[in-house]
Amino acid sequence: MACHTVLPLLFLLFLLAMAATADDVAPGPTTPPPELNLTNILENGGQYTTLLRLLNATRITEQITSQLKNSYDGLTFFAPNDNAFTKLKAGTLNALTDQEQIQLLLYHVLPRYYSLTTFQTASNPLHTEASGPGGMYSVNVSTSTTSPLVNVSTGVVDVPISSTLFARFPFAVYSVDDVLQPPQMFGSSHKAFAPAPGQAAAAAGRQKGVPKSDVAAEPSEAVEEPEGSSTNAAAAGRGIAVWLTTVIVLGGMALFLNLLVSA
Template structure:
């Protein structure tokens, strides 16, 4: 009986030790680390930005009065694409005589303003590839496109009506890029394709010839006829002198005969 008890106890000790060993040797399940959340893009207040930069007061006034500023602000901070805005200086609006923006409806003015924005953030370095994909649609819609060309790092922009270039970078941090331009973007979708011709350059002033004596060309231009006419005149004068002397001699001889 005692030996049976010892056998049972020994068997239980072996089982318990095996279980403990198995628990020690078993590797814990691996857990993949949770990726850290991407940092939220910096919020950019376009009204504040355009107020202190520039002068862009005319463009900003148009954005606020038409509430297009809200559309651009939403594109900048509530989408993954960001926004690129081309902002004309106040002087560009002052110089814009034809076509005039004063007769536009509110909807047309909104389209003109949205014509100055792309629904994506573009750094200056990206315009090299962007120029190969022109024309590029703007936030005004499919008919409102811009053509870009990159000339050794200088970004040129054409709307059909106006041709300008990016003169400086006002702000360029994802998701907002703001670039200064020197002309207002005039869309053909509103103003048509009747683009006024570029004025011709003024003609060069006429220069009066110097009248201080004959030139070499004048001397070369003398014709043989003028030379012969000069010789004929001299010959006639000489002949007239000879005949005058003969007439005097004859008249003198006749007078002696009658004396």
Template sequence: MQFPRTCLILCSALLLCSSFTYGQKASPPAPIALTPTPTPAPAPAPEYVNLTYLLSVAGPFHTFLNYLESTKLVDTFQNQANNTKQGITIFVPKDSSFKGLKKPSLSNLSNDQLKSLILFHALPKYYALADFSELSTKSPVSTLAGGKYTLNFTDDAGTVHLDSGWSKTEVTSAVHSTDPVAIYQVNKVLLPEAIFGTDIPPMPAPAPAPTPDISPAADAPSADSKGGSSSKSLPSNSSSRSIVELSLSIWSQMVLAVFGGLVLLF
């Protein structure tokens, strides 16, 4: 009786062990925890460049800024600077450059011509100082005015010269040069050939040297005095000649009268 009971216990134990092992194999594996991938932060938006502020504090560029505002082109410049990928390059004359502009006068321009002249001072792309060396090989370069409003550039040992076909100037300093806006100071107003023609005004002639004051000597006879003496001598000669002729006429008449009387006597 002991043996069957022992077999029964052993069989029960084996059955429990097999059930436990089967249950472990049938259960699904535990999920593996996944580390979330961080989302990259968006690129910061470019800083808005206020051209009105830059030109008002960096000057003296008040005259150019006044033209920008009066022609309502400041919005065009701002849009090119902040809303395009190309950016903008501006050449700004000082106030003294406008005051020294005697001829031609900008007051004689029409509103459209004045707008074209202001747009002529900007390139529709950002150019650093190092870019002008390459830019000189691509001249003429179109300006923001478009069409025939082009500029010629020459890089002479680091000094940038600009030629509009009517006026010539050079870049004297960099006011602001951070992409997308570059502002450079020039020493003359850029006058486009499309408005003022092809005749570059000549340089003013030097003042003539003073001529020495050569006055005749006080005791030297003048031409008038010589002419006066000669004119006075002429009447005296003519009067003497007339007297001689008169005397001869009288003598001839007397001789004829005497001769006639003798003829009558004989």
């Protein structure tokens, strides 16, 4: 009689455990994140025709896309709008060789992700991806608590970040109203490229105790969780569910066999 009572209960328990396991082990398909595409970001901005033409001609967009797929630190890109290029002297771009145009564009790329917040702890100078016989080309940044929040200095031009086109780790794109001009290519119009003593001391104070390698990794409101973290957590949860289900089923089978022997 005991066997007839316990068998339906064990069978029901087994079905419930299997249903719970199926839900945890085989979740529905998820939509992969869209590929970060500088061209799309600039086209959505609506005022970057000249920049897009240069990026396509030099194939810098392909290089940036490749780097974003393989970079742990991310990238930051300063995007001069069409008005910025009109401020250049007539014939400036045409006078540059193909290689110089590439270096000019790479001068607008920082090999780390910087939110507007993490710029405040950045240690000058910030190396860009452009380089020459003298080494890496660099820029300086200064920050403020009022608008504009961040100002970029090359030694030739000083330009504030006018707007944020995209800022989510690992990629940040900021609009600027001037083309960033490296002094190695355009000559220095003033000696403001090196920070003033007071600015250097303030930057050192802000940076004290913060390793340089952590500047780009500092979390902010625009930074997403590192790719794969949520997947690992879900996998761990599914593993626990499968283990519990196995324990329940084996325990039920042991009880069932014990009852059979006792009967």
